[in-house]
Amino acid sequence: MSNENLSSFSRATGVAMSRRALVSGAVGLGALAALAACTGTGSTGGGATASKTLTFGSGSSDDVPKRAYAAMVSAFNKKSGDKVTTNTVSHNDFQNNINTYLQGSPDDSFTWFAGYRMRYYAGKDLVAPVDDVWKKIGGDFSAGLAQASTGDDGKKYFVPNYNYPWGFFYRKSVWQAKGYTVPAKFDDLIALAKRMKADGLTPIAFADKDGWPAMGTFDYINMRTNGYQFHMDLTAHKESWDQKKVKDVFDNWKQLLPYQSPDALGLTWQEGAQTLGAGTAGMYLLGSFVTQQFTDPAVLADIDFFPFPEIAMEGTDSVEAPIDGLMLSKKGGDNQAAHDFLAFMGSAAGQEAYFSVDKSNLMTVKTADTSSYSEFNKKLAGVISGAKHISQFFDRDALPAMANNVMIPALQGFLKDGTIDTANLEAQAKALYAAQ
Amino acid sequence: MTVEAPVRDVAPGAAGPAPRRPRRRYSLLNRRDKVVLAAMVAIPTLIQLVLVWIPTVLSVLLSFVRWNGLAFSDIRPAGTANYEFIFSTYPPFWPALQHNLLWLVFLAVIATPIGLLLAILLDQNIRGSRIYQSIFFTPVMLSLVLIGIIWQLFYSQNNGLLNFLLGTSGTPRAVDWFGDPHVNIWAALIAATWRHAGYVMILYLAGLKGVDPSLREAASLDGANAVQIFFRVVFPVMRPINIVIVVITIIESLRAFDIVYIINRGTNGLELISALVIQNLVGEGQVIGIGSALAVVLLVISLVPIVLYLSRTFKKEE
Numbered sequence: 001m002s003n004e005n006l007s008s009f010s011r012a013t014g015v016a017m018s019r020r021a022l023v024s025g026a027v028g029l030g031a032l033a034a035l036a037a038c039t040g041t042g043s044t045g046g047g048a049t050a051s052k053t054l055t056f057g058s059g060s061s062d063d064v065p066k067r068a069y070a071a072m073v074s075a076f077n078k079k080s081g082d083k084v085t086t087n088t089v090s091h092n093d094f095q096n097n098i099n100t101y102l103q104g105s106p107d108d109s110f111t112w113f114a115g116y117r118m119r120y121y122a123g124k125d126l127v128a129p130v131d132d133v134w135k136k137i138g139g140d141f142s143a144g145l146a147q148a149s150t151g152d153d154g155k156k157y158f159v160p161n162y163n164y165p166w167g168f169f170y171r172k173s174v175w176q177a178k179g180y181t182v183p184a185k186f187d188d189l190i191a192l193a194k195r196m197k198a199d200g201l202t203p204i205a206f207a208d209k210d211g212w213p214a215m216g217t218f219d220y221i222n223m224r225t226n227g228y229q230f231h232m233d234l235t236a237h238k239e240s241w242d243q244k245k246v247k248d249v250f251d252n253w254k255q256l257l258p259y260q261s262p263d264a265l266g267l268t269w270q271e272g273a274q275t276l277g278a279g280t281a282g283m284y285l286l287g288s289f290v291t292q293q294f295t296d297p298a299v300l301a302d303i304d305f306f307p308f309p310e311i312a313m314e315g316t317d318s319v320e321a322p323i324d325g326l327m328l329s330k331k332g333g334d335n336q337a338a339h340d341f342l343a344f345m346g347s348a349a350g351q352e353a354y355f356s357v358d359k360s361n362l363m364t365v366k367t368a369d370t371s372s373y374s375e376f377n378k379k380l381a382g383v384i385s386g387a388k389h390i391s392q393f394f395d396r397d398a399l400p401a402m403a404n405n406v407m408i409p410a411l412q413g414f415l416k417d418g419t420i421d422t423a424n425l426e427a428q429a430k431a432l433y434a435a436q
Numbered sequence: 437m438t439v440e441a442p443v444r445d446v447a448p449g450a451a452g453p454a455p456r457r458p459r460r461r462y463s464l465l466n467r468r469d470k471v472v473l474a475a476m477v478a479i480p481t482l483i484q485l486v487l488v489w490i491p492t493v494l495s496v497l498l499s500f501v502r503w504n505g506l507a508f509s510d511i512r513p514a515g516t517a518n519y520e521f522i523f524s525t526y527p528p529f530w531p532a533l534q535h536n537l538l539w540l541v542f543l544a545v546i547a548t549p550i551g552l553l554l555a556i557l558l559d560q561n562i563r564g565s566r567i568y569q570s571i572f573f574t575p576v577m578l579s580l581v582l583i584g585i586i587w588q589l590f591y592s593q594n595n596g597l598l599n600f601l602l603g604t605s606g607t608p609r610a611v612d613w614f615g616d617p618h619v620n621i622w623a624a625l626i627a628a629t630w631r632h633a634g635y636v637m638i639l640y641l642a643g644l645k646g647v648d649p650s651l652r653e654a655a656s657l658d659g660a661n662a663v664q665i666f667f668r669v670v671f672p673v674m675r676p677i678n679i680v681i682v683v684i685t686i687i688e689s690l691r692a693f694d695i696v697y698i699i700n701r702g703t704n705g706l707e708l709i710s711a712l713v714i715q716n717l718v719g720e721g722q723v724i725g726i727g728s729a730l731a732v733v734l735l736v737i738s739l740v741p742i743v744l745y746l747s748r749t750f751k752k753e754e
Contacts, residue, residue, distance in 0.1 A: 209704075
């Protein structure tokens with residue numbers, strides 16, 4: 001599935017091989033340089049113009065999404081008669097090698113994410129625009145989804161498949177028993193957390209051993225404090241990190257710190273979900289994939305959702321809902337069948353075919369048949385379709401190096417002692433974005 | 437000296453066929469010998485060049501540029517900016533350096549002596565010695581993933597064996613072995629010791645087996661006790677092994693990586709230079725210039741003690 005959902009072990013095994021290359025510290029780089037040297041020469045997979053066939057590179061290597069894409073592909077084949085050759089690569093490798101992949105001999109179409117990671121490759125001219133596809137499918141998507149599929153040059157480069165929202169999850173039965181109500185404002189949230197603490201609960205489950213989950217909290221407080229546009233400008237580094245607006249975000253967060261799990265840095269999100277499932281935590285801010293952890297149907301049915309409360313800006317108009325979908329490589333841009341394939345992905349029929357197998361995410365087409373949605377799914381879908389702005393996730397909206405190398409340690413440091421050096425964040429951001 | 441040694445080894449072998457061909461008396465080596473010799477020198481040199489020296493030089497060069505890893509035309513000179521970034525701006529760097537040093541001290545003072553002790557104990561021909569050897573050596577052979585699972589079982593805060601034995605599991609007093617930045621480095625060091633001791637043990641066992649028993653007998657006839665025999669006679673005799681162990685301990689502590697990576701990818705109190713190199717060079721967080729600069733720093737640090745130690749050692753032998 002997405003980057004965030006990888007287990008720590010699959011992350012580890014992905015890099016286990018690189019470790020050997022590290023032996024002299026420098027050898028690893030040699031391998032990279034060699035890889036880079038190989039690119040730009042290949043491109044042997046010709047026959048792009050002769051429509052009716054296309055290749056599809058998929059990073060969705062887990063069983064369920066893999067079968068889901070296979071179902072979508074066969075539905076497309078049935079409808080159009082075009083033959084699709086799917087090449088599935090383990091998602092870790094697919095993501096880590098995307099640079100080499102796009103410069104070498106990529107497939108016509110491939111799975112990718114909306115956000116900076118999409119706009120970056122569009123800006124480097126490594127992918128093909130799909131404005132023609134959007135002329136057909138545009139009416140079926142909300143403004144937020146259309147915005148998230150657009151590159152910096154105003155062209156569309158991405159067709160959404162599914163997404164999943166981030167927000168607070170809680171157990172209805174626990175809240176009913178204690179008489180808690182959904183907080184509308186940030187102050188209500190703090191008051192609620194205070195009450196929960198007095199009742200002996202961990203008010204807000206928090207798990208940040210892997211580093212990325214804290215970004216969700218940062219994104220929401222930032223968007224609620226400074227607005228969606230500031231989030232986009234900050235992640236694109238058009239805004240400085242060393243300014244009052246950023247400090248305000250951390251000041252607001254500081255009010256929540258006493259109510260988060262005290263040992264967050266040692267917990268994985270799965271362990272965080274367990275505390276929510278067991279009823280020892282009052283609520284949990286995470287993506288809707290948290291529900292995967294509740295294997296007991298009674299617990300699953302007891303889970304409910306509310307969006308991050310309003311702070312200062314735009315009410316709750318912005319929703320963090322990472323979108324996965326398809327893009328065309330440069331080569332695929334010349335293949336009409338590949339354009340048709342993306343158009344099919346953006347149609348109700350295509351998304352229903354995918355959803356028929358993988359039900360853990362939400363379809364993005366407005367006209368898709370949602371009769372098989374559970375009540376809970378409908379609620380999540382309503383939150384997304386009602387959103388004016390859809391943010392991805394910090395590690396999708398920002399330069400990956402900024403997210404992985406800078407924000408993870410910085411946020412972990414903040415969770416430890418409540419201090420953050422925004423001047424240093426800015427200095428690091430400057431160096432990293434300058435290298436792009 | 438190191439260069440001369442192989443030549444000396446080759447010369448007698450190559451000279452061997454010469455007497456059988458008296459007509460070629462002006463050269464000890466015939467054509468075929470020369471071709472073979474050239475190939476024997478060239479192939480390892482080439483491999484060394486391609487796998488070690490060229491990447492190293494490239495790495496050094498790349499540490500002075502900014503590059504996004506895409507087209508070569510995107511490479512821009514950066515001067516020493518990457519190094520300035522590491523030394524003055526990058527927060528994990530200095531903690532990482534300290535942790536590497538701590539790692540070195542811990543392995544040298546605790547893990548290596550434990551390995552030596554195990555080797556001595558197992559060298560006493562106690563019953564089941566082979567089985568113990570295998571058990572202690574197993575950690576060295578285990579894969580990264582298994583090591584992660586094993587230590588997760590020990591250290592997990594709520595479900596781990598350790599907190600269960602301490603009776604604090606599930607209570608607020610439970611020690612957060614992986615998450616508490618003051619504790620997790622020690623947890624990682626114990627896991628590292630668990631591996632390193634087994635490695636050292638096997639090497640010393642081999643060394644102990646190679647010590648001439650008559651030396652011990654002579655020493656005990658002279659009235660030395662067991663401790664004296666070991667430290668005055670056996671240990672000095674194992675000098676070649678000791679050199680290997682010192683070098684291995686230094687290298688292991690500098691390239692220590694897998695255990696912290698499996699715990700939390702080298703963040704939050706577990707920063708190590710090698711983990712920073714990986715984070716900056718591989719995958720999505722790739723920043724080639726900075727990653728290369730970190731790799732160069734690691735290379736320089738690794739070279740200093742090893743070159744010093746080896747040159748001193750070989751000089752004494754001379």
